[in-house]
Amino acid sequence: MKIQSQTFRVGILVLVIATGQQVLAQDGKLKIHTSPKRAYIFIDGHAMGEASKHHSLSLDAGDHKIEVVNYGYSPVTNTVTITAGETSNLEVTLPPVGATVSGPFGAMTIEGADRDAVLLNGKTPDFFVGHGDEFNHNWGWKQELVVPPGTYQVSILGADKEVWSGPVDVPANQRVVVDIPNGVRKTIAWSRGEKLSAVPRFTVGAASATVAVAKPTAELSATAAQINCGDSSQLKWNSSDAPQVELTPVGSVAASGDQSVQPKQNTTYQLTAVGPGGTVTSSATVNVNTAVQVDLGLSPAEVHYRRVGDQVVQQDHTALNWSTSNASAVSISPLGSVDATGNRTVDATPQKTDPGPVDENVTYTLTATNVCGGTETKTATLHLVGVIEQPTTGLALNSVYFPTDLPTANNLQAGLLASQQATLKFVADAFKEYLGKQPDAHLSLVGHADKRGPESYNQSLSERRVEAAKDFLVAQEVPADHLDTQAEGEQQNLSTDQVEQLVQQNSQLSEEERQAALKKIQTLVFASNRRVDIVLSTTGQTSANNYPFKAEDYSALVDRNQPGKESPVEAAATKEKVTN
Numbered sequence: 001m002k003i004q005s006q007t008f009r010v011g012i013l014v015l016v017i018a019t020g021q022q023v024l025a026q027d028g029k030l031k032i033h034t035s036p037k038r039a040y041i042f043i044d045g046h047a048m049g050e051a052s053k054h055h056s057l058s059l060d061a062g063d064h065k066i067e068v069v070n071y072g073y074s075p076v077t078n079t080v081t082i083t084a085g086e087t088s089n090l091e092v093t094l095p096p097v098g099a100t101v102s103g104p105f106g107a108m109t110i111e112g113a114d115r116d117a118v119l120l121n122g123k124t125p126d127f128f129v130g131h132g133d134e135f136n137h138n139w140g141w142k143q144e145l146v147v148p149p150g151t152y153q154v155s156i157l158g159a160d161k162e163v164w165s166g167p168v169d170v171p172a173n174q175r176v177v178v179d180i181p182n183g184v185r186k187t188i189a190w191s192r193g194e195k196l197s198a199v200p201r202f203t204v205g206a207a208s209a210t211v212a213v214a215k216p217t218a219e220l221s222a223t224a225a226q227i228n229c230g231d232s233s234q235l236k237w238n239s240s241d242a243p244q245v246e247l248t249p250v251g252s253v254a255a256s257g258d259q260s261v262q263p264k265q266n267t268t269y270q271l272t273a274v275g276p277g278g279t280v281t282s283s284a285t286v287n288v289n290t291a292v293q294v295d296l297g298l299s300p301a302e303v304h305y306r307r308v309g310d311q312v313v314q315q316d317h318t319a320l321n322w323s324t325s326n327a328s329a330v331s332i333s334p335l336g337s338v339d340a341t342g343n344r345t346v347d348a349t350p351q352k353t354d355p356g357p358v359d360e361n362v363t364y365t366l367t368a369t370n371v372c373g374g375t376e377t378k379t380a381t382l383h384l385v386g387v388i389e390q391p392t393t394g395l396a397l398n399s400v401y402f403p404t405d406l407p408t409a410n411n412l413q414a415g416l417l418a419s420q421q422a423t424l425k426f427v428a429d430a431f432k433e434y435l436g437k438q439p440d441a442h443l444s445l446v447g448h449a450d451k452r453g454p455e456s457y458n459q460s461l462s463e464r465r466v467e468a469a470k471d472f473l474v475a476q477e478v479p480a481d482h483l484d485t486q487a488e489g490e491q492q493n494l495s496t497d498q499v500e501q502l503v504q505q506n507s508q509l510s511e512e513e514r515q516a517a518l519k520k521i522q523t524l525v526f527a528s529n530r531r532v533d534i535v536l537s538t539t540g541q542t543s544a545n546n547y548p549f550k551a552e553d554y555s556a557l558v559d560r561n562q563p564g565k566e567s568p569v570e571a572a573a574t575k576e577k578v579t580n
Helices: 006-019 418-435 455-475 496-505 511-518 521-528 554-558 568-579
Strands: 027-035 040-043 046-050 056-060 062-069 076-082 087-093 100-102 106-111 117-120 128-131 143-147 150-157 162-170 174-179 183-189 198-200 202-204 209-212 217-222 226-228 233-240 244-248 257-261 267-275 278-289 293-299 302-308 311-315 317-325 329-333 342-347 356-369 375-389 443-447 483-487 531-536
Touching: 027 062, 027 076, 040 128, 056 062, 076 087, 106 150, 106 162, 128 209, 162 174, 162 183, 198 202, 198 209, 217 267, 233 244, 233 267, 233 278, 293 356, 293 375, 311 418, 317 329, 317 356, 317 375, 418 455, 418 554, 443 455, 455 483, 455 531, 496 511, 496 521, 511 521, 521 554
Parallel strands: 027 087, 106 174, 143 209, 217 278, 226 278, 302 375, 443 483
Antiparallel strands: 027 056, 040 046, 040 062, 062 076, 100 198, 106 143, 117 128, 117 150, 150 162, 174 183, 202 209, 217 233, 233 257, 244 267, 267 278, 293 317, 302 311, 317 342, 329 356, 356 375, 443 531
C-alpha cells in the first residue's frame, strides 16, 4: 500500500520529472471529508491521522478499507476502489453515541506522541480514543484524556508501526503523565477530577480537547437456572462501550443477544466486555440435574409353570412395568433397549430341564442413563414355581372337569369351559402323535358325577360329559374309532381323604394356598367328582386328578351357582391383604 500526503506528492512529482519515470501513473487520489472534522482515519488497518489534516490522499490503485473513527461516535467503515490517475471522493458523517460519562475519574497526559493514534486495551480502530496532540498538556487550554480509574494497556500507533505500548495505572483523582517512548513519567494529584460529575465524551476547542472514556457495562442472565439433563436454558446478555465481547465458554458474541444452551453439567457462563474504558464481567450459572429416577415392578411377582415331557401344560404370564425420568437411554436385562416408560408381558421359563420341582428366581434389571453422566439401576425378581414331569408313556393326561349339572340334555357342549378345552386339545395333540408309534392305541373316556341328585340323573349326566369330551376330541381330528366311552355316574366317586391327599400333593399350590383349599374341602370333593377321566389302552395309564386351581375360569368351574367364588390363590391373597 502507498499513502502520501499532498506535500509528499510534490516531492515525488519533482523526483518523477527529474528521472523521467511514470511511477505516479499507478496511483489514484482520495478526497475525504468527515464530520466531525477531527475524526481519525485508518486505511487498511494503518493509522493515518486526522481527516482535517489528510483531506487528500494518494493511494495505490485497487480496493482499500477506509475506517473513520472518533471517540463518542460510531465508527464508519467503507471500501473504496481507487482508479489510477483518477480522484475518488468520500463523505463520512459519524453518528454520535452515548451521552455524558459519570465519575469517578482519573486522567492521562500523553507527551511526545504527536498525532499518532492513541488506543486503550486493544489495537484495532474500535479501541481508538484520540491522537497524541489531543492529550499532550494540562495548561489553561486543557488537552486531556479522562478515564475511569484502572489499569490500561496503552498503544501508540503510527502509519507504519507501533510507536509504543505498555500498561498505565490510573488512580482516582490522579493524572498520569506518559512520555512516549519512555513510558510513565510521573503521577500527580488531579484535584479537578473530584469536581467532575459528568463529562461529555468528546469536547474540542481551538486549542483544547477532552475525551472522557466510559467504562463498559455487561449484564448476563439465564432464563432457567436449574434444568434437567437434555433440557435447554436461554442466555440473554447486553453490553455497552465494549467493541470486544466474549461469552465463555461459547466464544465471541455480539454486544447484545441471546442463545440457547444445553449444558451437560453445572456450568457458569461469563460475559466479558472489553472496551477502551476497561474490562467488566457478568456471570450466570445453569445447574444441571443429572440424577436419573427409575421404577420397576412385576405383577404378579410369582408365576407357575408346568411341563410334562416336551409339552408345556401351564406357563403363567407376568406384567413388567417400568418408568424413568431424566433418562436418555433405558434398557432392561434380559429384554434389551426399551422406551423410557412402558410395560411388557413376559413368560418365564425355568433354567432347569430335568424332571422335578421348579423353584427359581428370574431377575430383571433396569438400567437408565443420560448424556450428562447420570445413571441408575433397579431390579425386580420374579418367583417361578411349578414342576417338570416325565410321563412314563410319553403322554401327559389330566382329567377334565365340569361345573355342576353340566352339560344339559339340550346343550351337550355346555360346561366344557375354556381351561378344560385346552386340556383336551393338549391330549388330542399328544394322542395323535402317539398313534404314529402305536396305531392300535385307544383312549377310554370315563364320565363321573358327584353324589348330589338321583342316581339315574347322575348316570345320564356322566354320559353327557363323556360324549361332550369325545365330540371335542373328534373335532380336534382324533379318530372316533380310537375313542371309547364309559359312564360311571356316582359309582366311582373320590372320597374326602383322597381329595385331601390330592390337594396335599398338588405342586402348583403354595402352603398358604393349600391350607385355603382344604378349608373348603367339601366343595372340592363335589368339584373333583364332576369329571371325565382318560385312560390310555396300551399301558393302562389313567389321567391325573389335578384339579385346575389356577385356571382363569376356576370360579365358574368349581360352582356355577357361585361365579364369584374365590380360588385358593385368591383366598390366600385376600387373607394376606386383610392381615397387612
